[in-house]
Amino acid sequence: MLELFQYTFFQYAVAGSLLASVICGIVGTYIVTKRLVFISGGITHASLGGIGIGLYAGVSPVLTASVFSIFSGLGIEWLSQKKGMREDSAIAMLWTLGMSIGIIFSYLTPGYVPELTTYLFGNIIRINTTDLAFMAAIAAVTVLFFASFRNSIISIAFDETFAASSGLPVKMFRYIMITIISLSVVSCIRIAGIVLTLSMMTIPINTAALFTHKYTTTVWLSIFISAVTCLGGLIGAYFYNIPSGTSIIFLSIMLYAAARLILSFRKKRTLNKASHNK
16 A cells, blocks of 8 residues: 555645645634535535636636636625525525536537546546645645634634624625635545535534534544545545545545444443443
């Protein structure tokens, strides 16, 4: 197995996995705590519109997906603040619009488009230096922003009303976080694909939450869990010749299920001991 690390493509894949773990651990904790999973899902699927445009125009799909995702995320946030438009309706509208545009431009693109499958289901083996540079930039911005405004972000994540009454610019933070979420989603598409990226940003955090309720500890633990499942899924994808995204998410879910079963068993055993001692 160690001989895999001699190959450049595998080194790139490992580096991408570690960067994605940092991004998903930090951003995912905010998403789960703030209950923005549905919004994040809307942004993820809307990014297909940018990918389709990029493939049709012959430019980097990552670039066009980034722009499209940011506008979709900000559009959802803006529409949800308007009277007469529910947040879930705004998400559904931009979700389906993005996917419709992506499918239309994919069909209009001359010839067969093999790249589309990669963006839908992920293939970390095909990650390149450009992808790594983009992920490194997003990871750096995310770490810097969260480190600089840690207390404000935690306050907004748990109680937005209290944060606003404390004088924090909540609306500005919401737009900034939506932008970071949008870019984070795009940065992980090459690994898990559009279909599974949201799971990569939520499952490790839910697993970490089984062991701690502290925000910062959840971030660190979820980064570790993400790294383990990404590396394990990557190795599994290589040996079994399956998409990396499906392998990573499957391993993440199995780890979550195992952790929940073990904790449930230990809790039941502790209760039985306590009742027996009485």
